[in-house]
Amino acid sequence: MVKTSLDDQRTRYGAEPGGGAPTKAKITFIDSRGQARTVEAEIGSTVMETARRNDIPEIAAECGGACACATCHVYVDPAWVEKTGARSPMEEDMLDFAFDVQPNSRLCCQITVKAELDGLVVRTPAQQG
Amino acid sequence: MSETIETDVVIVGAGPAGLFAVFELGLLDIRAHLIDILPRAGGQCSELYPEKPIYDIPGLPVVTGLGLTDDLLKQIEPFHPTFHFNEMVETLESKGTAEKPSFIVGTDAGKTFKTKVVIVAAGGGSFQPKKPPIAGIEAFEQKSVFYAVRRVEDFRGKDVVIVGGGDSALDWTLNLQPVAKSLTLVHRRDAFRAAPHSVKAMQDLVAAGKISFKLGQVTDVKGADGELASAMLKGNDGSETQLPCERLMPFFGLTMKLGPVANWGLNLHENLIPVDTEKFETNHPGIFAIGDINTYPGKLKLILCGFHEGALAAQRAHRYVYPERKLLFQYTTSSTNLQKKLGVS
Ligand SMILES: Cc1cc2nc3c(=O)[nH]c(=O)nc-3n(C[C@H](O)[C@H](O)[C@H](O)COP(=O)(O)OP(=O)(O)OC[C@H]3O[C@@H](n4cnc5c(N)ncnc54)[C@H](O)[C@@H]3O)c2cc1C
Ligand code: FES
Numbered sequence: 001m002v003k004t005s006l007d008d009q010r011t012r013y014g015a016e017p018g019g020g021a022p023t024k025a026k027i028t029f030i031d032s033r034g035q036a037r038t039v040e041a042e043i044g045s046t047v048m049e050t051a052r053r054n055d056i057p058e059i060a061a062e063c064g065g066a067c068a069c070a071t072c073h074v075y076v077d078p079a080w081v082e083k084t085g086a087r088s089p090m091e092e093d094m095l096d097f098a099f100d101v102q103p104n105s106r107l108c109c110q111i112t113v114k115a116e117l118d119g120l121v122v123r124t125p126a127q128q129g
Numbered sequence: 130m131s132e133t134i135e136t137d138v139v140i141v142g143a144g145p146a147g148l149f150a151v152f153e154l155g156l157l158d159i160r161a162h163l164i165d166i167l168p169r170a171g172g173q174c175s176e177l178y179p180e181k182p183i184y185d186i187p188g189l190p191v192v193t194g195l196g197l198t199d200d201l202l203k204q205i206e207p208f209h210p211t212f213h214f215n216e217m218v219e220t221l222e223s224k225g226t227a228e229k230p231s232f233i234v235g236t237d238a239g240k241t242f243k244t245k246v247v248i249v250a251a252g253g254g255s256f257q258p259k260k261p262p263i264a265g266i267e268a269f270e271q272k273s274v275f276y277a278v279r280r281v282e283d284f285r286g287k288d289v290v291i292v293g294g295g296d297s298a299l300d301w302t303l304n305l306q307p308v309a310k311s312l313t314l315v316h317r318r319d320a321f322r323a324a325p326h327s328v329k330a331m332q333d334l335v336a337a338g339k340i341s342f343k344l345g346q347v348t349d350v351k352g353a354d355g356e357l358a359s360a361m362l363k364g365n366d367g368s369e370t371q372l373p374c375e376r377l378m379p380f381f382g383l384t385m386k387l388g389p390v391a392n393w394g395l396n397l398h399e400n401l402i403p404v405d406t407e408k409f410e411t412n413h414p415g416i417f418a419i420g421d422i423n424t425y426p427g428k429l430k431l432i433l434c435g436f437h438e439g440a441l442a443a444q445r446a447h448r449y450v451y452p453e454r455k456l457l458f459q460y461t462t463s464s465t466n467l468q469k470k471l472g473v474s
Contacts, residue, residue, distance in 0.1 A: 060384075062177070062253070062384060062385055063177040063178065064177075066177060066178045066181055068177045068178060069177060069382070069384070070381075070382065071384065092318075092320075093322040095317075096293065096294045096295060096316070096317065096318075096322055096381075096382075097259065097295075097381050097382035098381075099259075099261055099262055099346075099381065100262070100346065101317050101346075125262075126262065127262040128384075129259050129384030129385075
């Protein structure tokens with residue numbers, strides 16, 4: 001995969017965890033070959049940022065979370081679709097640029113990690129861009 | 130058809146780094162041509178985040194990606210740079226020596242440039258069309274699968290399938306319908322992210338039976354020797370149908386790919402071009418790399434770093450372009466000479 005300009009920028013532009021008493025949530029990414037990776041996410045960051053911080057493969061996120069590239073496409077496990085919420089109109093538009101969009105497709109830069117999402121499972125597609 | 134354009138500097142990429150380099154070169158009387166595969170200037174700023182605010186441009190507390198691009202264009206106006214948009218720089222050949230470099234630069238549109246210096250400001254790579262994950266599609270590309278229309282004649286009398294719901298998909302649906310034998314537009318939903326009048330025009334054509342619209346996606350293609358015969362349409366309801374398809378145009382937006390930069394004989398480190406931090410020159414004398422495409426110890430992929438790199442590269446470029454002239458350090462605030470060049474004195 002191409003190294004994009006975001007590889008070094010995520011730390012600079014990525015949302016940093018806020019103060020207060022943030023807890024962590026566990027997120028499991030399952031890649032297109034079935035390998036699962038479970039990582040800790042900061043509450044308040046996005047699922048995309050969590051993926052980038054933990055070097056999760058198959059998430060390109062070229063636009064760094066601006067909802068402008070559709071290269072952070074994931075399939076939310078059916079059990080979690082309701083909790084992750086609905087797509088915004090902008091995200092719905094942007095999904096036109098993703099491949100093989102399904103009813104449970106999301107752009108994961110648009111999913112903010114909340115305490116209720118502890119245990120979230122998402123699958124990544126083989127090809128983003 | 131090849132026209133050869135002679136110039137001092139060719140800048141590959143019209144992102145913020147390439148744009149500001151024009152300014153720094155211009156102050157030193159060096160003329161530049163900029164080439165970009167995109168239809169407009171601004172690189173990532175205009176393509177990926179035109180409306181988003183940037184907060185770390187020195188002296189500008191906040192500016193959007195598009196705002197910065199517009200300001201840069203205004204700032205370099207006095208130097209009359211020539212832009213070549215919608216063109217990919219494919220080839221870069223060295224003709225000169227280390228002391229007196231000279232290059233021939235070629236684009237995919239058949240243009241040739243003869244230049245003394247090349248500044249590679251290719252950023253995260255060139256923006257290229259996303260290719261759908263259809264097995265074996267490469268074998269058909271440029272023969273019967275196209276990501277852009279170069280010649281409408283290629284579509285005359287053919288069964289055409291267009292996939293997508295944005296402006297490109299709709300524009301080509303409208304433009305190719307009159308020449309195509311049949312045209313099918315395939316999109317994942319019955320909503321379009323395109324100009325309302327094109328959506329209306331497309332719907333009118335569907336209503337009149339002149340084109341057909343299918344909800345779903347293309348999952349497979351069949352054909353031989355690069356010539357397509359049919360495409361498999363997987364409907365949103367799960368149904369599978371063969372569509373007659375001799376020409377396929379998938380429109381899924383753009384992605385950044387390093388592209389031809391890799392073939393120019395430059396040292397590469399993880400898809401970036403190593404440079405020194407005095408002149409931002411590559412391993413090849415006369416070829417510089419500035420902005421996101423370069424790497425050196427401590428590199429930050431920030432717009433402001435690209436600006437600094439362009440300023441220093443311009444100093445060294447001056448020695449190649451005007452070997453006989455001595456470079457005098459001057460401020461734009463106080464030098465009447467520089468102010469004349471900027472058209473403000
Ligand atoms: C969402 C997002 C937010 C950002 N926010 C900030 C911020 O707040 N502050 C900041 O400083 N930076 C920010 N950045 C980074 C900043 O945009 C980049 O550092 C900057 O765009 C790099 O400029 P550049 O001119 O080097 O390259 P680019 O902007 O990538 O432009 C390179 C151009 O070269 C063209 N090109 C490449 N190869 C070829 C070829 N062979 N032929 C023709 N054309 C070619 C490309 O099409 C492209 O247009 C952000 C980036 C993103 C994605
Ligand atoms: S990172 Fe670009 S749309 Fe999510």
